[in-house]
Amino acid sequence: MTSTNWAYASNYLVYSAMIVYTLAMFAAALEVAMNVKGAKVLVTPSGEGAPSTDDAKSERWGRIAIALTSLAFVLHLVAVIARGISAHRVPWGNMYEFSTTGSVAVTGMFLLLLRRHSLRWLTLVVTFAVLMTLGTAITLLYRPSAPLVPALKSTWLVIHVSAAVISGGVFLLANAVAAAYLYMDRVESRGPRPAWALKIPSLEALDRLCYRLVAFVFPLWTFAVIAGAIWAESAWGRYWGWDPKETWAFITWVAYAAYLHARATAGWKGRRAAWLCLLAGSSFLFNYVYVNVWGTGKHTYSGL
Amino acid sequence: MSEISPVDLGGIGALRWFWRQLTSMKTALILLMLLAVASIPGSLLPQRSQNPIAVNEYVLNHAGAAKWLERLSLFNVYGSPWFSAIYILLFISLIGCVIPRMLIHIRALSARPPKTPQNLDRLTFPRSAESTTRPDEILDLAQSWFKKHHFRWERESDAVSAEKGYLRESGNVLFHLSLILFLVAMGIASAQGAKGEAIVVEGETFTNSATSYDNLSNGSKFDLRNLAPFTLKIDRFVPTYDLATGAPIDYKLFVTARDSGGAAKKELIQVNHPLSFGSTNIYLQANGYAPVVTVKDGAGNIVMDGPVVFLPQDANLTSTGAIKLPDAAPTQLGFVGTFLPTATMDKVRGGFSTFPDAVEPRLLLSAWTGDLGLDKGLPQSVYRLDTAKMKRIGLKQLSVGQSWTLPDGVGSITFRGWERWVNLQVVRDPGKEIALAGGVLAILGLLATLFVKRRRIWVRARLNEDGATVLSIAGLTRQEYEGFEAEMNDFWNALTAGGEDQ
Numbered sequence: 001m002t003s004t005n006w007a008y009a010s011n012y013l014v015y016s017a018m019i020v021y022t023l024a025m026f027a028a029a030l031e032v033a034m035n036v037k038g039a040k041v042l043v044t045p046s047g048e049g050a051p052s053t054d055d056a057k058s059e060r061w062g063r064i065a066i067a068l069t070s071l072a073f074v075l076h077l078v079a080v081i082a083r084g085i086s087a088h089r090v091p092w093g094n095m096y097e098f099s100t101t102g103s104v105a106v107t108g109m110f111l112l113l114l115r116r117h118s119l120r121w122l123t124l125v126v127t128f129a130v131l132m133t134l135g136t137a138i139t140l141l142y143r144p145s146a147p148l149v150p151a152l153k154s155t156w157l158v159i160h161v162s163a164a165v166i167s168g169g170v171f172l173l174a175n176a177v178a179a180a181y182l183y184m185d186r187v188e189s190r191g192p193r194p195a196w197a198l199k200i201p202s203l204e205a206l207d208r209l210c211y212r213l214v215a216f217v218f219p220l221w222t223f224a225v226i227a228g229a230i231w232a233e234s235a236w237g238r239y240w241g242w243d244p245k246e247t248w249a250f251i252t253w254v255a256y257a258a259y260l261h262a263r264a265t266a267g268w269k270g271r272r273a274a275w276l277c278l279l280a281g282s283s284f285l286f287n288y289v290y291v292n293v294w295g296t297g298k299h300t301y302s303g304l
Numbered sequence: 305m306s307e308i309s310p311v312d313l314g315g316i317g318a319l320r321w322f323w324r325q326l327t328s329m330k331t332a333l334i335l336l337m338l339l340a341v342a343s344i345p346g347s348l349l350p351q352r353s354q355n356p357i358a359v360n361e362y363v364l365n366h367a368g369a370a371k372w373l374e375r376l377s378l379f380n381v382y383g384s385p386w387f388s389a390i391y392i393l394l395f396i397s398l399i400g401c402v403i404p405r406m407l408i409h410i411r412a413l414s415a416r417p418p419k420t421p422q423n424l425d426r427l428t429f430p431r432s433a434e435s436t437t438r439p440d441e442i443l444d445l446a447q448s449w450f451k452k453h454h455f456r457w458e459r460e461s462d463a464v465s466a467e468k469g470y471l472r473e474s475g476n477v478l479f480h481l482s483l484i485l486f487l488v489a490m491g492i493a494s495a496q497g498a499k500g501e502a503i504v505v506e507g508e509t510f511t512n513s514a515t516s517y518d519n520l521s522n523g524s525k526f527d528l529r530n531l532a533p534f535t536l537k538i539d540r541f542v543p544t545y546d547l548a549t550g551a552p553i554d555y556k557l558f559v560t561a562r563d564s565g566g567a568a569k570k571e572l573i574q575v576n577h578p579l580s581f582g583s584t585n586i587y588l589q590a591n592g593y594a595p596v597v598t599v600k601d602g603a604g605n606i607v608m609d610g611p612v613v614f615l616p617q618d619a620n621l622t623s624t625g626a627i628k629l630p631d632a633a634p635t636q637l638g639f640v641g642t643f644l645p646t647a648t649m650d651k652v653r654g655g656f657s658t659f660p661d662a663v664e665p666r667l668l669l670s671a672w673t674g675d676l677g678l679d680k681g682l683p684q685s686v687y688r689l690d691t692a693k694m695k696r697i698g699l700k701q702l703s704v705g706q707s708w709t710l711p712d713g714v715g716s717i718t719f720r721g722w723e724r725w726v727n728l729q730v731v732r733d734p735g736k737e738i739a740l741a742g743g744v745l746a747i748l749g750l751l752a753t754l755f756v757k758r759r760r761i762w763v764r765a766r767l768n769e770d771g772a773t774v775l776s777i778a779g780l781t782r783q784e785y786e787g788f789e790a791e792m793n794d795f796w797n798a799l800t801a802g803g804e805d806q
């Protein structure tokens with residue numbers, strides 16, 4: 001296949017993945033809906049503790065949602081790889097590619113972490129967020145496949161960006177968990193959990209999950225920042241120059257370090273920790289959106 | 305904890321109080337957060353160190369605000385007194401809190417596990433059972449399990465106390481020490497470093513001495529006479545462009561390098577591949593065109609013969625510059641020029657370039673006579689003509705080889721061709737290896753501090769009145785340690801040979 005064919009194939013795969021993500025999102029929504037129905041059956045006076053048929057249905061929709069998400073992930077991943085083949089390089093040279101690669105990292109990390117942590121209740125949020133990202137990417141950020149400018153030709157591009165993209169994926173998941181914590185905290189302060197929220201882990205479990213996710217990627221993010229510094233040294237003659245992108249990477253790093261610290265040594269748990277996690281995640285997002293699109297500085301590779 | 309305020313104490317007491325506050329972890333973290341917050345304005349406002357042109361523009365457009373921003377060093381955040389103050393306080397605070405922790409940890413490394421508590425029930429995962437195995441044998445089993453799993457253990461009369469995961473604290477100390485290392489590296493860079501830029505045309509030779517630079521800045525402790533001695537002849541600069549879009553694909557700079565030893569060596573410099581002389585690196589920063597012209601004055605004397613550096617204005621390298629001839633007779637001459645590597649003419653836009661490579665090169669000139677204004681001693685940009693006291697005498701477009709005889713017999717100019725120039729950035733940073741070491745150690749330390757779990761396990765076995773062995777175990781950890789229960793189960797199974805659990 002020629003470069004152009006690969007580029008077309010990549011675009012079609014992105015559309016296909018979006019269709020499957022949409023189906024996965026509906027399946028996940030049905031899972032929640034069945035929960036609500038199932039709970040209603042449960043509270044009927046006749047059968048206390050009676051097995052609810054809808055609970056089994058909910059479980060089935062939940063599994064279907066994960067299966068569809070996995071399929072969408074495969075399509076999405078192949079789309080990203082095809083884009084790389086068409087441009088003869090790693091597929092992260094402009095903002096369209098950062099978005100498609102970044103969102104595949106979110107799904108990938110989600111599916112990976114799902115094997116060890118109880119994260120299935122997040123399917124709805126993850127598929128929605130990935131769909132929004134892909135939608136923005138194809139409508140606002142799309143650029144034809146093209147070779148890299150000389151400054152991006154470096155092995156460090158591969159190392160630095162892949163570490164950053166994976167970290168970003170997990171940061172966003174941690175943000176979703178922290179947001180869920182804060183929301184459930186409010187819900188619970190008004191009374192017992194409503195039916196739709198029964199599958200969401202307890203507040204304590206959410207708090208711990210958020211910490212685990214951050215503790216897991218913090219060293220990787222540290223590595224991503226250091227790899228960026230090494231690359232900057234070879235490309236621009238200084239490893240640190242307080243370029244806006246670098247500055248916000250540093251701010252993100254400090255904010256997550258503060259989160260870990262607050263939790264490990266100051267004994268902050270729950271609400272305050274969740275807010276700190278959200279703050280750190282926002283600085284990561286800010287760096288991605290604001291600095292790429294409106295910022296000045298040396299990291300202007302958005303291609304916009 | 306007793307909180308003592310400084311007013312109760314004498315001078316030394318107050319100092320000690322201040323030191324203790326400064327070196328508390330809370331202060332270090334607050335300082336760190338403050339450093340992060342303080343770095344925000346520098347990412348939102350243009351900075352002199354990065355983009356002086358944008359700063360000037362900002363000052364022009366927002367004169368009122370700019371005055372205040374200037375006073376607060378907000379155009380130079382990362383070199384400002386308040387930014388440095390936070391940074392230095394953080395540095396002291398870190399040293400003050402990490403060194404004592406390190407000493408404590410070094411002592412702890414050789415310490416024995418703590419004595420087994422009397423009451424194991426109140427700890428984590430307590431478990432007990434009666435067994436027919438003799439207490440000694442059980443404790444032997446425990447001991448070999450601890451040995452196998454690399455615990456540090458201490459046998460007591462009726463118990464074994466064990467501990468594991470010291471590496472966590474080692475990693476933690478290492479991580480915090482590496483942060484100090486990082487700050488040291490940045491300090492060295494700012495005191496001992498130097499950074500300069502020079503535009504060099506193909507065929508010319510750059511000598512690394514202070515006078516060769518277009519601009520040069522050096523750290524307060526670095527003597528410019530100690531610049532690494534080398535020369536660099538620019539042999540050829542070869543850019544490659546995408547034919548469809550004109551986007552650059554590759555830049556190759558071929559040079560002949562000569563160090564103090566004098567041996568010449570052919571080298572290749574690329575964007576991500578600088579050339580090194582010790583702790584000095586040479587980077588390829590920018591490039592452009594220098595049209596080659598010969599200018600004769602009214603008397604027929606050659607007053608200029610060679611390349612003139614023009615600055616690129618757009619992605620297709622439309623380049624502008626000035627040619628100044630103060631020695632021309634009978635009147636001083638000046639030209640404002642535009643060099644178009646691939647020229648296209650348009651009624652509306654005039655001449656512009658459609659491709660960055662020199663496919664169809666043209667030189668557009670406007671000629672001026674009068675006073676160039678160079679005698680006033682004021683610095684003038686070499687790329688611009690000050691036409692305040694000059695008169696324009698004509699406009700002309702030249703292709704390579706063409707000459708233009710100026711009106712009124714004031715002289716002539718020949719466009720002979722073009723050379724390429726490169727902007728070399730020469731950076732001396734003797735601290736960067738330290739910074740790299742700091743980075744590597746920081747990651748290793750982090751991995752240990754986040755993934756190694758420190759825990760204690762105790763086992764006690766004694767005979768009760770009936771002559772049966774009562775066996776109990778318990779653990780303790782202060783960390784999030786998911787696998788602890790499984791580990792305790794494993795330990796229990798080892799003691800009870802797979803389950804006399806009752």
Ligand code: HEM
Nearest residue numbers: 257260261264265327328329332336397398401476753754
């Ligand atoms: C006054 C100085 C500091 C002291 C006394 C201190 C102390 C500590 C302690 C006791 C821990 C917990 C170790 C454990 O859980 O076993 C820790 C962890 C950590 N510290 Fe610091 N720290 C200081 C400054 C800093 C600074 C400036 C940073 C900068 C980023 C930092 C980043 C971290 C990180 C990322 C962790 C890991 C958190 C975790 O275990 O989850 N610390 N530190």
